[in-house]
Structure formats: structure tokens, C-alpha cells
Amino acid sequence: MTSAPAVDDIVRSEYEHGFTTEIASETFPPGLDDGVVRAISRRKGEPEFMTEWRLKAYRHWLTMTEPNWAAVAYPKIDFQSISYFSAPKRPEDMPKSLDEIDPVLLETYQKLGIPLEEQKALAGIAVDAVFDSVSVATTFRKSLAEAGVIFCSISEAVHDYPDLIKQYLGSVVPHTDNYYAGLNAAVFSDGTFVYVPKGVRCPMELSTYFRINARNTGQFERTLIVAEAGSYVSYLEGCTAPQRDENQLHAAVVELIVMEDAEIKYSTVQNWYPGDAQGKGGIYNFVTKRGDCRGARSKISWTQVETGSAITWKYPSCLLRGEGSVGEFYSVAVTKGRQQADTGTKMIHIGKDTRSTIVSKGISANQGRQTYRGLVRIGQRADGARNHTQCDSLLIGDCCTANTVPYIEVRNPSANMEHEATTSKISDDQLFYCRSRGLTAEDAVSMIVNGFCKEVFNELPMEFAVEAQKLLSISLEGAVG
Amino acid sequence: MLVVNGLKADVGGKEILRGLNLEVNPGEVHAIMGPNGSGKSTFAHVLSGREGYTVTAGSATFEGQDLLALEPEERARLGLFLAFQYPVELPGVNNTYFLKAALNSIRKSRGEHELDAVSFLRLIKDKLKILHLDDSLLKRAVNAGFSGGEKKRNEIFQMALLEPKLAILDETDSGLDIDALRVVADGVNALRSPQRSMIVVTHYQRLLDYIQPDVVHVLSKGRIIRSGGKELALELEEKGYGWIDAEGQAA
Numbered sequence: 001m002t003s004a005p006a007v008d009d010i011v012r013s014e015y016e017h018g019f020t021t022e023i024a025s026e027t028f029p030p031g032l033d034d035g036v037v038r039a040i041s042r043r044k045g046e047p048e049f050m051t052e053w054r055l056k057a058y059r060h061w062l063t064m065t066e067p068n069w070a071a072v073a074y075p076k077i078d079f080q081s082i083s084y085f086s087a088p089k090r091p092e093d094m095p096k097s098l099d100e101i102d103p104v105l106l107e108t109y110q111k112l113g114i115p116l117e118e119q120k121a122l123a124g125i126a127v128d129a130v131f132d133s134v135s136v137a138t139t140f141r142k143s144l145a146e147a148g149v150i151f152c153s154i155s156e157a158v159h160d161y162p163d164l165i166k167q168y169l170g171s172v173v174p175h176t177d178n179y180y181a182g183l184n185a186a187v188f189s190d191g192t193f194v195y196v197p198k199g200v201r202c203p204m205e206l207s208t209y210f211r212i213n214a215r216n217t218g219q220f221e222r223t224l225i226v227a228e229a230g231s232y233v234s235y236l237e238g239c240t241a242p243q244r245d246e247n248q249l250h251a252a253v254v255e256l257i258v259m260e261d262a263e264i265k266y267s268t269v270q271n272w273y274p275g276d277a278q279g280k281g282g283i284y285n286f287v288t289k290r291g292d293c294r295g296a297r298s299k300i301s302w303t304q305v306e307t308g309s310a311i312t313w314k315y316p317s318c319l320l321r322g323e324g325s326v327g328e329f330y331s332v333a334v335t336k337g338r339q340q341a342d343t344g345t346k347m348i349h350i351g352k353d354t355r356s357t358i359v360s361k362g363i364s365a366n367q368g369r370q371t372y373r374g375l376v377r378i379g380q381r382a383d384g385a386r387n388h389t390q391c392d393s394l395l396i397g398d399c400c401t402a403n404t405v406p407y408i409e410v411r412n413p414s415a416n417m418e419h420e421a422t423t424s425k426i427s428d429d430q431l432f433y434c435r436s437r438g439l440t441a442e443d444a445v446s447m448i449v450n451g452f453c454k455e456v457f458n459e460l461p462m463e464f465a466v467e468a469q470k471l472l473s474i475s476l477e478g479a480v481g
Numbered sequence: 482m483l484v485v486n487g488l489k490a491d492v493g494g495k496e497i498l499r500g501l502n503l504e505v506n507p508g509e510v511h512a513i514m515g516p517n518g519s520g521k522s523t524f525a526h527v528l529s530g531r532e533g534y535t536v537t538a539g540s541a542t543f544e545g546q547d548l549l550a551l552e553p554e555e556r557a558r559l560g561l562f563l564a565f566q567y568p569v570e571l572p573g574v575n576n577t578y579f580l581k582a583a584l585n586s587i588r589k590s591r592g593e594h595e596l597d598a599v600s601f602l603r604l605i606k607d608k609l610k611i612l613h614l615d616d617s618l619l620k621r622a623v624n625a626g627f628s629g630g631e632k633k634r635n636e637i638f639q640m641a642l643l644e645p646k647l648a649i650l651d652e653t654d655s656g657l658d659i660d661a662l663r664v665v666a667d668g669v670n671a672l673r674s675p676q677r678s679m680i681v682v683t684h685y686q687r688l689l690d691y692i693q694p695d696v697v698h699v700l701s702k703g704r705i706i707r708s709g710g711k712e713l714a715l716e717l718e719e720k721g722y723g724w725i726d727a728e729g730q731a732a
């Protein structure tokens with residue numbers, strides 16, 4: 001293991017420059033105040049403007065209250081009992097081998113066909129430098145750089161592209177937006193920055209690189225993607241493998257900015273640890289995702305497959321400001337065991353001839369609780385705006401629930417709105433029919449569920465769609481019978 | 482091949498099968514007739530392993546194996562097939578995909594290699610012709626939006642594909658127009674072989690003009706009360722079930 005110290009050095013070096021502190025430990029003690037916010041900023045070696053930005057957010061956050069309108073129930077979170085900064089674990093503190101990892105988790109990795117080295121990384125095991133796929137990353141970086149695309153961590157961007165950060169960070173989701181967004185602005189750990197210059201079509205899906213290297217971005221992740229006029233980028237977030245994390249609360253913010261004739265396709269497959277059968281230990285995922293279609297004919301497409309988390313609170317939204325801009329939301333959300341999800345989207349039509357499409361597929365099994373909450377607002381000046389919403393729920397078993405809460409606000413008479421909603425159940429007849437043809441109950445459920453989700457899977461990049469299908473089948477194993 | 486002995490079964494606390502005996506040998510075609518509610522579908526469901534029925538007495542063996550101890554999919558893999566009286570819709574599940582998965586799961590359990598997409602499609606095209614079914618049904622979801630007749634033909638199409646050893650056809654003729662009836666009957670006849678047995682549940686002796694049975698049984702109140710040759714069906718058509726009941730009581 002001669003390479004281990006090297007990794008350690010690399011990991012820590014990032015955090016060393018500008019490191020002057022009253023708090024010397026790797027992980028901050030629990031609690032949040034001005035001092036902690038400053039310390040986070042200092043640990044990350046941030047310039048003054050960023051420290052001020054965080055402090056302003058923090059002070060505003062103090063005046064806010066936690067929202068309680070979502071149809072999810074959980075014990076009250078004590079925000080003073082959370083530690084707001086932890087440096088990446090050092091190898092000696094990590095599990096040493098797969099023998100120390102929950103066998104259930106390993107079984108899932110195997111079913112998903114995840115390579116051994118990657119399994120280790122996912123399970124939080126110290127890995128050799130070899131795995132860091134330095135060569136892959138370098139190739140990626142090179143071809144991105146040739147195209148002029150900036151793709152780096154948000155911490156790096158704060159140092160290297162302060163003007164872009166000043167201009168865009170918080171411009172779509174301001175710190176005043178909501179409680180969790182405010183908290184994120186004050187204490188965000190790290191995340192991703194993407195900048196696609198004018199007229200550039202990003203030469204690759206921003207995925208593989210991300211999936212291997214940008215893990216452990218912490219519990220308060222921040223993502224900012226800017227697509228200049230006429231550009232295109234497809235960004236893939238998350239991972240089909242269940243990710244373990246010791247932090248229960250996750251409050252991420254994602255901001256997308258799209259100029260004239262540009263398009264961002266943002267796909268998420270999220271599979272946070274949902275907790276055990278009693279729902280203990282699962283991740284609370286409170287996410288604010290919003291895209292701003294600033295330019296004419298700009299387009300944002302959100303596709304998400306959500307199978308993890310104990311609690312999901314998430315409404316990827318589109319501000320359709322540019323004339324003829326387009327917003328899309330395709331979602332599959334699974335709740336099983338004791339998982340709860342309150343998720344949906346907001347399509348805010350501001351410009352003329354704006355269009356939005358919402359396709360939401362909710363699957364609920366065991367005692368899963370799920371609410372689709374969607375807002376479509378057609379503003380006064382949004383002449384000729386159009387929306388099509390389709391919300392389908394599929395129930396497996398008798399103890400789960402699914403609700404649809406559509407909010408529709410139309411302030412322009414020329415708007416054209418269509419809304420369809422269905423609820424169906426996988427019936428005993430359907431299962432018996434499949435089984436009488438030689439299929440197992442699990443095969444049958446997975447077949448019916450995948451059929452149900454087809455429209456959404458079609459929107460995912462090919463390779464990811466295959467993984468998402470597999471993931472869905474695995475997550476619903478044991479949901480019947 | 483199939484031996485059913487003194488089979489009794491309850492559903493919803495009510496005894497429906499009340500001591501049913503039946504023996505089907507390889508290659509034989511048995512017709513079961515009987516009034517509505519006499520337990521024909523119940524019998525078919527119990528044999529194929531549907532949940533919700535409690536077997537309280539008796540036995541059913543298939544090629545010597547205790548059928549009642551097996552899961553529905555295990556029975557299917559042994560070669561049992563039920564053509565449903567009411568085929569079930571599976572919205573969103575592509576028909577071709579479904580059939581391929583079903584066939585391969587059965588092949589796999591028999592230790593045969595799984596068919597790839599190309600050889601499967603070739604096979605399926607041949608079978609479609611037998612039933613005069615349109616290719617376009619393959620691209621649709623299983624039974625979803627199929628007409629009543631299409632659903633029934635699709636059942637026999639599945640049977641042709643899965644090549645069971647024992648097929649139970651539960652009122653496959655109901656709801657078919659005259660031409661479709663002939664097509665389905667031709668399809669069934671094409672599958673007759675010295676190894677393959679069938680139980681054909683029907684209300685109409687007309688079907689038995691096309692599919693000649695070896696034995697005709699009359700099921701009433703959960704029991705087979707009479708068995709005979711093809712002429713029994715003709716007699717029933719003429720005289721109705723009351724005739725047997727009355728005769729039974731007189732005897």
C-alpha cells in the first residue's frame with residue numbers, strides 16, 4: 001500500500017492553502033453561527049466576496065422558518081446538532097475492505113454489475129490511487145478544454161472564475177428562496193460548475209467523470225451550469241448504486257442558466273440509502289433545483305429517477321422567460337418500505353409562446369407515501385403558452401399511498417392547458433397472469449413497472465436508461481409476495 | 482399425465498369444488514361442460530395455482546408430481562398452460578418482450594438455451610401465421626385495448642409459442658365470431674399431438690365439431706356428474722343440463 005499516503009496528500013492539499021483557523025479538527029463540532037460560516041469559507045480558502053456571500057445568506061436564514069407544507073413526516077431536525085464541515089476522511093479512518101461493509105449493500109452492487117474497485121469507493125473504502133482514473137479524467141479534461149467548456153468543482157470555480165461565480169451563483173435560486181436553499185448558501189460544501197461557451201455543443205455527456213470523481217461532495221452540494229447562446233450540454237447526476245453517507249440531512253441546490261437557443265439536459269438517478277425496514281438511518285433529501293430559460297427558444301429538460309432517500313423533498317423547476325422557451329420534466333419516483341416523497345415540478349411561464357411538458361410517474365409499494373406536487377403558472381404576458389401534464393401513479397400492495405396535488409394558475413386567457421392523471425394498481429390478476437406464463441412475481445412486477453416508466457426512461461441517455469431499469473427492478477424486489 | 486382425485490376447494494369460505502375426479506392421458510382432449518357457476522374456472526385456477534383458493538381435500542398430480550405444492554410459474558415451467566376465460570391486460574408491457582421473457586424462462590428451466598431476439602422473432606412470425614394474427618399486435622402492450630376476439634386468439638398464440646404439455650382452454654370460444662372460431666380451432670388442432678393433452682372448457686357443442694374431444698365431462702356443483710363420448714355434448718345441447726340433474730336425482 002505504498003500509494004495510500006499519496007492519495008492522502010492529494011486529498012488534503014486542496015484544503016491546505018489559506019488554512020488559518022481556530023478550529024483545527026478535521027470535522028467541525030456541531031452547531032452553526034457566524035464563526036462557523038467564516039471558518040468553512042476560510043478552510044476552503046475562499047476570497048472575501050464568497051465569505052460575505054455566505055454570511056449574508058446565513059443571517060437571512062436565521063429569519064426563516066422550516067417549511068412544513070410537504071406531505072412528509074419526520075422528527076424535527078435540530079440544526080444546531082449538525083456538523084457543517086468535514087474534511088474528506090483519511091484512509092486510515094475508512095473501512096479497510098469489503099468484509100466490513102453491509103452484505104445487503106454488496107449484494108445490490110453485484111446485481112448492478114458494478115466493478116469491484118468502484119464498489120469499494122461507493123462503500124467508502126480507502127482506494128488505491130490507481131482507481132482514481134487519472135488518465136480518464138485527463139482525457140476528459142483535455143477534450144473539454146479544447147471545446148472551451150469549463151467543468152470543475154465549485155470550489156475551484158470560486159478561485160479560478162470569480163467573475164462568472166459573482167455573476168451567476170444565486171441568480172436563479174437566491175438565498176432568500178427557501179429555508180434549505182438559504183442554509184445551503186451559507187454552508188455549501190462543494191459541487192460542480194459547468195460553463196458552456198456560445199455556440200458550443202459539449203462533446204460528451206458530463207457523466208462518467210463525474211460519477212467516479214465528484215463523490216463525497218458533502219451534504220450541502222451546490223451545482224451551477226451556464227449554457228451560453230446556442231450551446232448544448234447534457235449533464236448526468238447521481239449514481240444507480242446505493243450510496244451510503246453518514247450525514248442524514250442533504251440540502252442541495254442546483255441552478256441552471258440557459259441563454260438564447262441553448263439547451264441543458266439534466267438527468268438524475270438518485271439512490272441514497274433509504275434506511276432500514278423501519279426507516280431508520282435513511283437520508284433526508286431536501287433539494288432546490290431550478291433552471292432559468294433566459295433566452296428566446298432556450299430549453300431545459302429535467303429527467304429524474306428517484307429511488308432512494310428516506311425523505312425526498314424536491315421540485316425541479318423551470319422559469320420560462322425567453323420567448324418560445326421550453327421546459328420539460330420527466331420523473332420516476334419510487335417509494336417503498338417507509339420512504340416518503342413529496343416531489344414534482346414548477347413551470348413558470350413568463351414569456352410568449354412558452355411550452356412545458358410534465359410527465360410524472362410515481363410508484364409506491366409497501367408503506368411508501370408519495371405526493372406529486374406540481375405548479376403550472378401562466379403569467380399575464382405569456383401569450384400562447386402551452387402546458388401538458390401527465391401524472392400517473394402505480395400502487396403495489398394495499399398499504400401505500402399516492403396523491404396528486406396540481407396547482408394551476410392561469411393569468412392569460414390564450415393559455416392552452418392539458419392535465420391527465422391516472423392511478424392504477426398492480427393487480428393480483430396481472431401477477432397471476434404473468435406467473436401462469438412462467439415468469440416469477442418479481443419479473444412480473446419489474447416488467448409492469450418498467451412499462452409504466454417507459455416514457456421517462458426514453459428521455460434518459462441510453463446507458464443510463466438501462467441502469468435505471470435494472471435499478472428499479474432491484475429496488476422493487478420483495479415488494480410483492 | 483394429469484390425475485385429479487377427490488379434489489375439494491373453497492373460495493371465500495364457500496365450497497366450490499366438491500370432490501372432483503379426472504384423469505387425462507397423454508394426447509387426449511377432454512371437454513368439460515357445465516352450467517354457469519358450476520366451478521369450471523375454479524377448477525382451472527386451482528390447477529394452475531391461482532391464489533385465493535383453499536384446497537381442503539384431494540390431490541392433483543401432473544406427470545407424477547404433486548401439482549398443488551408448486552408455485553404457478555413452476556407449474557407453467559413443467560408444461561401446464563391456462564388460456565384464460567378473461568385474459569388480463571398489462572398496460573405498458575410490450576407483447577413481444579413479454580412473450581420472449583416467458584418463453585425463455587420456460588426454456589431456461591428445461592435446461593435449453595435462451596433464444597436471442599432474431600431467432601425469437603423468426604419463431605414468433607411462424608406462429609402468428611397459424612392464428613392469422615396481425616404483426617402489429619406484437620408491438621402493442623399485452624392484451625391492452627385488444628378486442629375480445631383478439632384477446633382469445635392471443636391466448637392460443639401464446640400456447641402455440643410456449644408448447645405446453647397440458648393446456649386448459651377456459652371458454653376460449655366465447656366471444657369469437659364464426660371465422661375466428663374456426664381459426665382458433667385450427668390453431669388448437671395444429672397443436673394436437675400424441676404427447677400434448679388438452680382440457681377444453683366450453684358451453685357450446687359447436688366448438689367440439691371443430692375440436693374433436695376424446696371424452697366429454699359434465700361438471701355440476703363442483704363434481705363431474707357424467708362422462709361420455711362426443712355424443713354426450715350433442716345430447717346436452719338438445720336437452721339442457723336439467724336433463725342430467727333430473728336423471729341424477731331419479732337414479
Ligand SMILES: Nc1ncnc2c1ncn2[C@@H]1O[C@H](COP(=O)(O)OP(=O)(O)OP(=O)(O)O)[C@@H](O)[C@H]1O
Nearest residue numbers: 492493495497515516517518519520521522523524
Ligand atoms: N372470490 C370468490 N368469492 C366467492 N365466491 C366466488 C369467488 N370466486 C368464484 N366464486 C363463486 O364460485 C362459483 C364457481 O365459479 P366459476 O367461475 O368456477 O364458475 P364457472 O363454472 O367457470 O362459470 P361460467 O360458466 O359462468 O364461467 C360461482 O358461484 C362464483 O360466484
Ligand SMILES: [Mg+2]
Nearest residue numbers: 521522523566
Ligand atoms: Mg368460467
